[in-house]
Amino acid sequence: MRNLRLIINREYLARIRNRTFIxxxxxxxxxxxxxxxxxxxxxxxxxxxQKIIGIHxxxxxFASEFKDTENVQYLDYSGRDLQEARQEVLSNEYFGxxxxxxxxxxxxxxxxxxxxxxxxxxxxxxxxxxxxxxxxRQQLIEKGIDVSEIDKARAxxxxxxxxxxxxxxxxxxxxxxxxxxGAAGYLLMMFIIIYGNMVMRSVIEEKTNRIIEIIVSxxxxxxxxxxxxxxxxxxxxxQFAIWVILxxxxxxxxxxxxxxxxxxxxxxxxxxxxxxxxxxxxxxxxDILNLPYASLITFFFIYFISGYFLYSAIYAAIGAAVDSExxxxxxxxxxxxxxxxxxxxxxxxxxxxxxxxVSTIFSIIPLTSPIVMLMRIPFGVPWWEILIxxxxxxxxxxxxxxxxxxxxxxGILMYGKKPTYKEIYKWLxx
Amino acid sequence: xENLLVAENIYKRFGNFTALNNISINIPRESIFGLLxxxxxxxxxxxxxxxxxxxxxxxxxxxxGKPLHPDDIAHIGYLPEERGxxxxxxxxxxxxxxxxxxxxxxxxARERLKFWFRKLNIEDWWDKxxxxxxxxxxxxxQFVITVLHRPKLLIFDEPFSGFDPxxxxxxxxxxxxxxxxxxxxxxxxHRMESVEELCDYIALIHKSNKLLDGKVSEIKKEYKSNTFExxxxxxxxxxxxxxxxxxxxxxxxxxxxxxxxLKLSIRIQENQNSNDLIQFLLSRARINHFVEVIPSxxxxxxxxxxxxx
Numbered sequence: 001m002r003n004l005r006l007i008i009n010r011e012y013l014a015r016i017r018n019r020t021f022i023x024x025x026x027x028x029x030x031x032x033x034x035x036x037x038x039x040x041x042x043x044x045x046x047x048x049x050q051k052i053i054g055i056h057x058x059x060x061x062f063a064s065e066f067k068d069t070e071n072v073q074y075l076d077y078s079g080r081d082l083q084e085a086r087q088e089v090l091s092n093e094y095f096g097x098x099x100x101x102x103x104x105x106x107x108x109x110x111x112x113x114x115x116x117x118x119x120x121x122x123x124x125x126x127x128x129x130x131x132x133x134x135x136x137r138q139q140l141i142e143k144g145i146d147v148s149e150i151d152k153a154r155a156x157x158x159x160x161x162x163x164x165x166x167x168x169x170x171x172x173x174x175x176x177x178x179x180x181x182g183a184a185g186y187l188l189m190m191f192i193i194i195y196g197n198m199v200m201r202s203v204i205e206e207k208t209n210r211i212i213e214i215i216v217s218x219x220x221x222x223x224x225x226x227x228x229x230x231x232x233x234x235x236x237x238x239q240f241a242i243w244v245i246l247x248x249x250x251x252x253x254x255x256x257x258x259x260x261x262x263x264x265x266x267x268x269x270x271x272x273x274x275x276x277x278x279x280x281x282x283x284x285x286x287d288i289l290n291l292p293y294a295s296l297i298t299f300f301f302i303y304f305i306s307g308y309f310l311y312s313a314i315y316a317a318i319g320a321a322v323d324s325e326x327x328x329x330x331x332x333x334x335x336x337x338x339x340x341x342x343x344x345x346x347x348x349x350x351x352x353x354x355x356x357x358v359s360t361i362f363s364i365i366p367l368t369s370p371i372v373m374l375m376r377i378p379f380g381v382p383w384w385e386i387l388i389x390x391x392x393x394x395x396x397x398x399x400x401x402x403x404x405x406x407x408x409x410x411g412i413l414m415y416g417k418k419p420t421y422k423e424i425y426k427w428l429x430x
Numbered sequence: 431x432e433n434l435l436v437a438e439n440i441y442k443r444f445g446n447f448t449a450l451n452n453i454s455i456n457i458p459r460e461s462i463f464g465l466l467x468x469x470x471x472x473x474x475x476x477x478x479x480x481x482x483x484x485x486x487x488x489x490x491x492x493x494x495g496k497p498l499h500p501d502d503i504a505h506i507g508y509l510p511e512e513r514g515x516x517x518x519x520x521x522x523x524x525x526x527x528x529x530x531x532x533x534x535x536x537x538x539a540r541e542r543l544k545f546w547f548r549k550l551n552i553e554d555w556w557d558k559x560x561x562x563x564x565x566x567x568x569x570x571x572q573f574v575i576t577v578l579h580r581p582k583l584l585i586f587d588e589p590f591s592g593f594d595p596x597x598x599x600x601x602x603x604x605x606x607x608x609x610x611x612x613x614x615x616x617x618x619x620h621r622m623e624s625v626e627e628l629c630d631y632i633a634l635i636h637k638s639n640k641l642l643d644g645k646v647s648e649i650k651k652e653y654k655s656n657t658f659e660x661x662x663x664x665x666x667x668x669x670x671x672x673x674x675x676x677x678x679x680x681x682x683x684x685x686x687x688x689x690x691x692l693k694l695s696i697r698i699q700e701n702q703n704s705n706d707l708i709q710f711l712l713s714r715a716r717i718n719h720f721v722e723v724i725p726s727x728x729x730x731x732x733x734x735x736x737x738x739x
Contacts, residue, residue, distance in 0.1 A: 003531055010527055014519070210514030214572070217481045217508040218531040220500070413483070415512065426445055 003219045004227050011231025015198065016238060025239050029246040033254060051095040051123075056085045058102035059109075065134045066098075072123075086114055095119070098127060109135060174379075178351055180291065181375035185346045188304055188371055189339050195236040195308070196315040196335070199228055200328065203319030203412070212412045221409045225401075229312040291378060299377050302390060307370025310397050311335065317404035320411030321419045321427075342371030354379035364389045366396035403428065434459045434614045435480065435583060440489035442475055449475045450486070451638040457583075457616055457631070462609055464629035465618040466731060471635045473618040474511055477587050480616075481508045493583065504533045507581035511588045511618075513572050515560045522556035525575055532579040539578065546574040550600070566597050573601060577608060584608060586617035590624055602628065622728040632727065634734055641734045646727065653725045653733070656698050658707060659683045661691035661719030670714055677710065689718050 015021055050073055057063040057078045066074040075094070077085035082099060089097040096115025111131060113119060140147055206212045215224060318331045345368065349358040354376050363373040363381070369389050373381070410427040417423065435457040442450040449472045457463045467473050478484045480491060482500060491498040493505065516524050522543065529539035547553045550570055560568055569592055577584060589605070590598045605628065609615055619625060625632060625646075633643035642649060660683070664670045674680050674696065683695035692715075698707050704722065711717055725733075 006527065006530055014516070018518075206516075209517055210512045211516055213478075213483065213510035213512055214508070214514075214528065214575070215531065216483050217506070217510070218503055218528065409484075413478070429445070 004223050004230075007219065007224055007227025008231040008234070011202065011228050012234050014202070015232055015235035021235070021239070025242050026246070029243050029250055032243075032247060033250040036251065037254060052092075053095050054085060054089045054097040055100070056080070056082055056097060057100045059100060061138065062100050062131055062134055065130050072126075089114070090116075100131065176291070177378035178375075180296070181350065181378045182347065184300055184304075184374040185343065185371040188307055188374060189343055191236060191240075191304070192308055192311045192339060193336075195232050196311045198236075199232045199312045200315040200319035201325065202228055202232065203316050203408075204322065204325060204328075207320070207323065207412055207415075216412065221412065222401075222405045225313070225316050225405055225408050228316060229309060233308060233312070292380075296377060299386065300374065303370040303374050303393070306390075306393050306397050310366065310370070310393070310400055311339075313397075313401045313404040317407040317411070320408040321414075321424055322411075323415065323418070327418055338365075338367035339371070342368035346372050346375040350375045350379075355381075360385065364392055366393045369393050432458055434494060435616070436492040436495075437476075437480070438490045438492070440476065440479060440486045440491070442472075442479065442484065442486050448638050450479075453489075453635065453640050455633050455640070455643060457614060459614055460609060460612055461630040462605070462615045462617070462628050464625045464632040465616060465635065466620065466622075466625060466632055466727070467618075467635035468620060468735060472638045473635055474587055476635070477508070477510075477585055477616070477618060480583075480585060481506060504579065505582045507532075507576040507579065507584045509572060509576040509584075509586045509589055511591070513569070515568055515571065517561045518559060520556070521558050521560060521563070521571055524560070525571060525578075528575045529578050534579055542578050543574070546578065550574065565592055566594055569593060570597065573604070577604075580613075582612075582614060584613050584615045586615070588619055589617055590619070590621065622726070622731060625727050629727075634731060636735050636738055639738075641738055642730075649730060650724055650727075653730050654723065655725075656700070656702075657695055657723040658698070658704065659685055659693070659695050659719065659721045659723055660707075660711065660717060661685070661687050661689060661693055662711065662715040663689065663691060663718055664715035667692050673714065674710075678707070685719065685721075687719060691718055693719075695723065 050071060052073050052075060053066075054075045054077045055063045055066055057076070060078060063074075063076045063078050068074055072095075077088070077097070080088075086097055093116075096113055096119060099112040099114065101110040101112070109131065111127070113124075113127070137147055140150070206215070314335060318328055318335075321331070322328050342362065345358060345362045349356060349362070350372060353359065359372060359376055362368045363376050363385070370393065373386070373389050377386075406428050407424055411419070411424075433456045435455075437453060437455045440450050440453040441448070453472075453476060455463075455465075455476075465473050465476065475484065479486050480498075482498065482503065493499075493502050515521075519527075525543050526536065526539050529543065530536060534542070544553075547556065552567070552570060555563065555567070555571070560571075563571070573589075576586075584605075586605075589601060593601060602624065605615055605617075617628075629646055631643070631645055632649065634641045662670065671680070671692070671694075674694070678699075679697040681695045681697075683693045685693060687693070696707060698704070708717070708720070
């Protein structure tokens with residue numbers, strides 16, 4: 001135990017004193033904040049820029065339907081010759097020209113758009129909707145149907161979601177759960193890749209420095225392995241903590257200084273929120289407060305730690321097996337694959353159906369379960385599923401740690417051989 | 431208890447390759463024991479087993495009469511053949527770390543380190559990083575780390591490789607002094623000069639097998655062939671030579687001499703001794719040179735290895 005503490009201590013100090021580590025720790029928040037501010041700034045630019053679109057309407061009924069908005073201004077060229085209108089739009093560098101050709105009754109309306117650039121989805125959709133709405137109304141009136149009656153008959157539906165225990169939730173609460181789960185899963189993946197790699201590099205360093213044999217004559221290899229994994233993860237937590245603190249300070253400091261609202265950068269979520277009527281905001285607050293924090297935090301730590309340990313042990317074994325970082329490539333794929341798979345399953349399958357077969361299976365398979373289960377937990381997972389998943393994960397952890405320790409033991413004393421999977425399999429039997 | 435370390439019937443296999451085949455070795459207390467053998471003989475594997483870095487497939491190791499225990503690492507100092515230090519850590523800092531891993535307290539380790547650094551004249555290296563030191567300098571630091579916790583058993587794997595002659599000599603003196611202070615030393619090498627100077631006992635390992643072991647003086651006695659080198663001044667060299675050849679086994683000899691002698695190597699019979707030869711020679715020639723041929727460890731090494739090839 002005493003030695004383990006000494007090793008953890010050394011590994012921790014070695015990591016945080018590393019020049020790259022220090023630079024990254026203090027530079028990353030700057031880069032991150034800089035990027036957020038840049039996006040916020042750009043989106044502000046984007047929204048102030050006004051597009052001018054010309055309309056050449058042969059039928060004369062659609063032009064008035066296009067209402068100017070904050071972003072788009074429409075100019076009516078209907079009275080002019082089409083060729084002339086096109087020329088004018090081009091020479092004035094307007095965004096484009098809509099041409100609606102006259103159609104007889106029963107014929108399809110032809111719409112054309114001329115422009116320098118292809119217009120965005122939003123613009124096209126807007127144009128199509130305007131014309132189609134008008135056309136539909138027109139045809140309804142032609143058929144002798146009272147349009148105002150249809151308008152009155154339009155019903156607004158807002159589903160009131162409750163579980164059987166009677167707790168209310170809203171659509172919003174699903175977004176919140178997705179956000180929490182997704183953030184946790186993504187964080188874990190980043191943590192594993194960054195700090196797992198660090199563990200691996202530190203093993204390789206000891207091998208190339210030839211200090212490894214001096215150390216294993218004093219401590220058991222498994223102690224060194226554990227010390228490395230723990231020391232490096234502590235360094236990682238330190239770095240994350242500094243990032244969070246610095247990031248927050250910088251973000252709010254700079255944004256208040258420049259008068260940019262950093263929340264504007266997170267457009268989709270925040271615009272949705274701002275459009276939600278009052279009672280739903282109250283529900284939102286209740287939803288956030290109602291998240292099962294105790295279990296969320298508990299399971300976050302369980303899955304975070306065991307997931308990180310699982311992967312770090314594999315990273316360490318790889319580090320022990322090779323002589324230099326260039327030899328690690330062939331072993332990287334099997335590590336990255338389940339991580340990516342976990343994230344994909346999480347963002348596609350869990351979001352779609354948190355308790356579907358795919359999500360359930362991947363939240364039990366040990367290499368993907370930390371990420372997928374972390375994403376599922378906010379939606380409420382039956383306790384026995386969590387239990388199975390944790391038991392499988394911890395069981396795998398022990399097995400992998402044992403295997404890694406064997407590979408580590410042999411690998412750290414092997415020099416000059418480029419290992420193959422076959423070779424490593426043989427080491428397990430030494 | 432006469433032996434500090436006893437290894438009994440050690441076997442170690444790596445897959446189909448047998449690295450150690452039934453090796454038994456006794457290392458007497460307060461002696462210097464040389465483990466000899468060509469490259470790849472299995473020396474390093476054996477040393478790693480004693481250091482509990484690898485486990486033997488069969489066989490036992492006893493330290494001080496008790497089976498080797500993980501806590502015994504505190505009583506062993508090991509300088510591996512593949513040795514290095516953390517490049518970016520300061521000398522003093524990592525010496526402290528490694529000493530504390532061996533069980534020393536921080537204060538104790540610092541005090542002893544200061545002592546050794548003063549002794550080897552490397553005090554001003556404390557705050558340097560290893561990458562600023564030369565290889566030989568780094569090896570001095572490693573030597574200090576190996577002996578710092580005053581282990582009963584010191585194990586050096588090829589200790590002199592990488593040292594310049596001055597430092598090699600310095601280390602040699604330190605090893606002798608450590609022996610006088612009561613340490614038992616086991617070292618492996620394939621360089622024979624150092625064995626001749628240092629070792630009391632040797633074991634020879636070749637292709638995973640132990641070929642011979644024992645006290646150096648006894649092994650030499652065993653390997654001597656009752657041969658003497660003589661330098662003779664005779665009137666009639668041809669007759670003398672003929673007479674000698676009828677009584678003994680005679681061959682040419684080469685040694686340095688200021689005389690223009692007849693130089694011969696003469697092997698006597700089992701039932702004869704040196705006086706018989708001297709008496710025979712006295713009446714026939716003047717003896718300028720008379721020396722018994724004692725095999726060097728190098729000769730024994732080469733002879734045994736080629737015999738078993």
